[in-house]
Amino acid sequence: MPDSGIGAAVKRREDFRFITGRGRYVDDINRPGQLYASFVRAPIAHANVRGIDTAEAEKAPGVVAVFTGEDLEADGVGSLPCGWVVTDKHGEPHKAPPHWPLVRGKVRYVGDHVAVVIAETLAQARDAAELVEVDYEDLDPVVDLAQAGEGAQLHDEAPGNLCYDWELGDKAAVDAAFEQAAHVTKLDLVNNRLIPNAMEPRAAIGEYDVGSDSYTIYSTSQNPHLLRLILCAFVLNLPEHKVRVVAPDVGGGFGSKIYAYAEETVCTWASKKLNGKPVKWTAERSESFLSDAHGRDHVTHAELAMDAEGKFLALKVDTKANLGAYLSSFATAVPTYLYATLLAGQYATPAVHCNVRGYFTSTAPVDAYRGAGRPEATYVIERIVEVAARDMKMDPAELRRKNFIQPDQFPYQTPVALVYDIGDYEPTLDKALEMIGYRDFAQRRAESEARGKLRGIGFSAYIEACGIAPSAVVGSLGAGVGLWESAQVRFNPTGSVSVFTGAHSHGQGHETTFAQLVSEKLGVPYEQIDIVHGDTGQIPMGMGTYGSRSLAVGGSAIVKACDKIVEKGKKIAAHLMEASVDDIEFDGGQFKVAGTDKAKGIGEIAFTAYVPHNYPEGVEPGLDETAFYDPLNFTYPAGVHIAEVEVDPDTGETKIVDWVAVDDFGKVLNPMIVEGQVHGGIAQGVGQALLESAVYDDSGQLVTGSYMDYTMPRADDFCEFRVGMTVSECTHNPLGVKGCGEAGAIAAPAALMNAITDALGAEIDMPATREKVWRHAQAKLKAAAE
Amino acid sequence: MYAFNYHRPNSLDAAAQALAANEDAKLLAGGQTMLPTMKQRLAMPSDLIDLSGIAELRGVCEDGDAVVVGAMTTHAEVAANEIVRSKIPALAKLADGIGDPQVRNRGTLGGSIANADPAADYPAAVVGLGATVKTNKREIAADDFFVGLFETALEPGELVVSVRFPVPEAAAYAKFDHPASRYAIVGVMVARTGGGVRVGITGAAPSAFRQTEMEQALAGNFAPDALDGISVSADGLNGDIHASAEYRAHLVGVMAKRAVIAARG
Ligand SMILES: Cc1cc2nc3c(=O)[nH]c(=O)nc-3n(C[C@H](O)[C@H](O)[C@H](O)COP(=O)(O)OP(=O)(O)OC[C@H]3O[C@@H](n4cnc5c(N)ncnc54)[C@H](O)[C@@H]3O)c2cc1C
16 A cells, blocks of 8 residues: 555644644634624524614723624625525526625524624623614514424515425326335435534634725635635625635534625624724634524425335425525525435436425524535435335345446436436445344344343445536536636645645545645655645635535546646656657656656756756746646445444433444545544434434524533444445546545434334434433333233 | 622631622632533622632541531542542442533532532432531531522522531442433432431432432332332423433433442442
C-alpha cells in the first residue's frame, strides 16, 4: 500500500490543530472595534406583531443601535431566497412566501427573528435585548404536520399552508400493477424531525470597509461562494466583487451550514449602517436548537405490490413533508428531487409513483440534513421491503436478492428519473451476510431468549445519489444554481504546490485526501502540498461541500487542473530536453523522453516556468492552472448494513450488539477517513432511530430545546461498527469515486428499526424510545404466554 | 448572565451573615446548577456567596457507625473516598454515576440536596440510607428534608453543613438514567440495616420518597422475589416525553429488584 498517495490511510493532517485547540473558528476571530449582536426572538409560535418598542433598549448602556424589519425594509433588504423552484402537479411553481431576515408584521415560529440589538459588549447587547418590548397578538399555531392543511393560515401566499403538491413517476402504470398484484404490503411511517447539532454553533462577523467600499463576512459556512452569491444577488444587493466571504475552520455542518441565514445577513447589513464597525454574532446553543434549519420530518404512507413469488411490481408512496415556517435555501428540493428520485432503491421495481405535499408549519425551517431526502427514501423502501418479507414469510435477504437490479442491467434507467451508471449489489449483500454470520442468527436469538432478552436482526440495502450534480440536469428540475466545482493548482517556484478548492472542509479531512490526490497525480511529496479552502478572496470560484460531492466533483476539478499542469509541463520539458512534446511521458513526478533515459523532475520544470531564462517560445511563464468540472451524472454509492439488537423487555432498553456495513463507494482515496465517515454517519442514523427527536408541544414551543431533553447519541450507545467494502468504480468521473459522507446516516435508521421491529414482532416509529419498546416487548411476552 | 456581587467568606458564620444580609443572595457550591441557570438568565441573584473558602464544609469522616460527608465535598471526592468505599460502597457508586467527570469534579453533595432536583441521585441515598442533614441551625431527618419539587425543609438563611449517613449492613443503588441528561428517570437505593430495610426512590416523583410496602416485604425476606406482586401506583408520579408515569412506576419495581440483587452481592 502506498504511504501517502491514493489508497493510503494517511492520518488527518488537520487533526493536530483541532485536537490541540489551535483551530481557528469564526468565534476565535475578533476584529478591531467589533460590536456584538443579540437577536430578539419570538417567544411564541404564531402572532401578529402590533408594535416593537425599542426606546428602552436604545437607552441601555453600550447600545449602539436597535434594528427591526422596518429598518431593513427601508433599506431595500430582500427576502432570504429558496434557490430551487419545484413545479407542482399542476405546472405551477411552489408557493414562495417571503422570508425576511427580520420579521415584518408577523412571527411564525419560536425563535423567529424580531429585532437585533447591537452593543459594545455581548453582555450589554443581551441585557438590552430584554428591554425590547414587542406587542404580540396571538394566533393559532400550526404544529402538527398531519393537520397542517386544516390549520391557521401562516402565509397569505400559501392557502391551506400548502407549498406544493408534487408527484413523480407513472401513476397509471403503478395503478395497473397494483391490479395484478398477488400481495400488497402497506406501511405508515413517520420520519422524525432532527436538529443538526453541529459541535460548533453558527457564528458570523459582518465587516464593511468604508475606504474600499467592500465587505468581509466571516461565516460558519459550508459554501462560502454560494453564500456570497445569495447575499449579493438576492438579499443585500451588493456587488459580488466587493464581497469576500471567509469560512475558516468550521466545526461540523451536516447541511445546517449550507444556507443563508438571517443572522449573517443582518450583521453584514448593520456593519455598513454603522459606518464599518464590524458586527459579530455567535449562537448560543439554545439559539442553535431553535433556529438552525432542522432535518427530515415526513409522514408517509407506502404500498408495495408483489407477485406471488415476491417480485416487486410497483411501489406507491404518499408523503407529507414539513417545510417549517419559511423556505430555507434548498428546502423545496429535499423532499422532492432528493427523495422521490431514490425510491427505486437497489431494486428493479418496474413502476414507482410518489406524491409529496410540502406544508408550512409554525416550526423552524426544515432543509437538508446529512443525507437530505435520501435517508427518508431509504427508510421508506427498506422498511417496507422488510415488512413485505415478514408478510410473505420470506427471508428478508433473499427477498432483496430476488429483486436486485442485475449487473447486466447497467446503466439502469429507474422509473423515477435517475440513471444508475454502475453497481453490483449481490456481492455486497453476500459479504455483509458473511460478516454478520447470518447463518447462525437463529442460534444467537435462542441464546438471547434463554437470558430473557429479545433479539432481532435488520437489513438496509441502501442506494443514494451523490456528487451533486450535473448542472443542466438540476437546472431542468428547477435549481437556481450550477453544481460544478472549481480548482486551482499552483506550483510555487520552489516546487511546492498550493491547491485552491471551492469545496469546503468542516470535518471531512480534505486537507489530507486532496493532498494525497495531488501527490499521486503530480508526483510531488505529500508534505509539499497545501490545500486552501474557505475564502472567496483566495479561491477562484466554488460551490461548496454537501451531498457527498467534494471528492467526486471537487476532486475531479483538481484532477483536471493537474492534467493541465502536466500538459504545460510537457511543453517546458520538451524544450529543455530538446525533444518533441509528443515524445514526453509523465510518470511519478518525472517528465521523460520516451525510449530514452532523459528525464526532468516536475520541480525543475516549475522552477523553469517561473525563471524562464531558457524557455519554449509562445508558452506563458508560470505553472498555475484552474479547472472547472461539471459532473456528467450523479454517483450512486450503495451498500448493505445489517444491525443486530437485543431488547431488555423489563426496561425497553435496546442494545446494539453488532453492526456490519458493507459499502461500495467506488475507488477509495483514504480508507481510514472513509471508515470514519461511515462510523459518523451510522452514529447519526442510530441517533435518529433510537434517540433523537425534535418535539414541539401543541403551542409550538420546542420541548427538546437543550441537551437536557434532546438526546444525542453517545459512544456507549453503540457497539463496534464493522466496516467492509466492495468496489465498482464510478464510470463517469476521472477518479472512479462515488462519495461516502452521508451513506451511514442514510442506511442506518432502516437497519436499526428493522432489527428492533424484528425483535418486537411489531411495527413502531422512530425514535424507538425505551418506553415504546418496553410496551411492545411486554405485549409480545404476554401474547406468547397466552 | 446578569451582574451580581461575589463573596467568598471563610467561615460558616460569615456565609450565613452574607446570606441573611440580602434577600436575593444565593449560595454557590459547585455551580453546576446555579451557573447554567444564571447563564440562561433564569436566575438573577444580587449576591453570590461562594462556599468554597470554608474548610469545615469539605471532607469525609467516620463518626461512630456513620459516615459524615461535608456539604462541599464533590461527587468525585465521595466516589474516591476510602471511608465511603469501604463503609458504604453503594454511596461511592452513586456518586461515581452522577453526570460526567467535569460535573463530578465540581458538583457537591450540599448543592445537590439543597437543589432537590426530582431527578438527582443523592436524594435517593439520603432517604434510602436514612441520613441526617446537619445545617448551620439544626439537624433534619431525611424523611423530613425533601418537601416537594425543588423544595426542601431548609429555611431562608439556612445552609447545609454536612450529611450523616448511617452505615448499612448492605445497600445498593440502581439507576435508570435519562437518555438525554443522564440524570435519573428512576433511581432506587435499597439499604438493609439492623432496624430493617429502607427503600429510597428518586426520579419517579416530584421529590424523593420511601416505598414502605417494599420496605416491609424486604424486611421479611431480603430477596428480589419478595418484591413480586408489589405494584407501584403511577398516581402522582412524574411524566414527560421521556417516560410516562406508568413507565416510571414500572421501573421503580425493576430498579428495586436490581438494587436488592446488587445489595445481596
Ligand atoms: C451536565 C450535568 C449533568 C448532571 N448530571 C447529574 C446526574 O446524573 N445526577 C445528579 O444527581 N446530578 C447531576 N447534575 C447536577 C450536579 O451533579 C450537582 O449536584 C448539582 O448541579 C448541584 O450541585 P452544585 O454543587 O453544583 O450546586 P450549585 O449549582 O452551586 O448550587 C445548587 C443550589 O443549591 C444551593 N446550595 C449550594 N450549596 C448549598 C448549601 N451548602 N446549603 C444550602 N444551599 C446550597 C445553591 O444556592 C443553589 O440554589 C448534573 C449537572 C450537570 C451540569
